[in-house]
Amino acid sequence: MTVDAGSLVLALAAVLVSTFVQFATGSGFGVLGGPLLLLIDPRLVPGPLLLLTLVVMLAVVWTERRGLRHLDLGWAAVGAVPAAVGALWLARLMDQRVTEVVVGLVIAAGAVAGLAGWRVPQGRTTLIGAGVLGGALSTIAATPGPPVVVVYRAEELARYRANLSLFFVATTVVSLGVYVASGDLGQQDLVVAGWLAPGVALGWAVARLLVRRVPPGVVRPAALALCVVSAGSLVASAVVG
Template sequence: MPDLLVGLVVLVGAVVQGAAGYGMNLVAVPLVALIDPRFLPVPLLLIASAHGLLALVREYGDTDWSGVGWAMLGRVPGTALGVLAVATLAERPFSVVVGAAVLACVVLSVLSWRPRPTRGPLLVAGVASGAFSTAASIGGPPIALLYQHSPGPTIRATLAATFGLGTLLSLAGLGVGGQVHLTHFVFAAWLLPFLLAGFLLSGPARRFLDGGRMRVAVLTISGASALALLVRAAVG
């Protein structure tokens, strides 16, 4: 029964990420941690990398590869910073800082901030995404907020490429640290049908968001991610 619940959570997360370009961690990580922590982090990372590949294939021609390159250039040191943060800082205060930073960016975006995915901001966002993803499991908002005014297909394809490469980087780091095992692939294989179902169901939702609602989705998911992180830090 717990395995089935985890699968259903992944299905919902796949729908959200398939439609908006990110958000699976917002849906899946807190619930999976409660239902069956054995699926975290490696099996969920494996599934996330598969989702990224599917999303990239679906909208490959809309990918901003220059943006992916600059974001990934920042993500490498960002991942190292995240590992350092996990090793040296208390989890709850760091989560509060991450949540507050993302929430502040969302509020600024609603009020007046019009970010653009140029080299400097992408590099900074890549560093933040790597650090936030490694230490707090919400790496999407820093990059998604930069692309909030871009067309839906560009957002989804670019985030898919960035997250796919970033996830592989995280898995490589975990593998070097001896934290990837055969059982993780078994857990990921169990989740794969749920992921595929969610990805297919995201098609209608994707078309709905592309009708002028994509920016609202980006800001809503970013804000919800930040609030979830703040609540988790407060009650954890």
């Protein structure tokens, strides 16, 4: 896989911004980065994006590790693991454009509902359901976040960021395992992810300077708004492309 210089610069910028957003809101790396990288070069998703996602999520979990005193998303992970494995079969059956439209509409519906004030009860059943959707979306489009963002709430920002990112670590590891076992993740994906890794490092550096200045009250609405934007981009790219 070769990526031209112009596309590489754009992809690095997308990764940088997405990394900062992940550190600031606890979500958004795949939701924002996935559609942007698809627009730049469809080959950047899901393999390279999943590899970068794992690095970013581990970095956020380490940075916000004090928030892991309470592990809130265990039930979501229970739903996500089998869904992430089964979704590869679904992804192979569905046309890529159809998949992108379906994923975009699911993301948009959940995010708009959250912004409108619709509160999904945060319990075992809803967390498992969100985990199932998130696990499937992780394998299909490397975007496990929106279903869980709609359901999960925590008052402490460190707890919110750390638990969301730990959930994303789990879904990403499973999805990567599925792609490795199926032969759909190759050495070229590792090489491209390595080219884009400086974007992660720069995004992390910017986040260390600015994240603590983000007002707590804007974190969840910002995460939901990003879900809407990314969903629109994903559907538009599928329809136009």
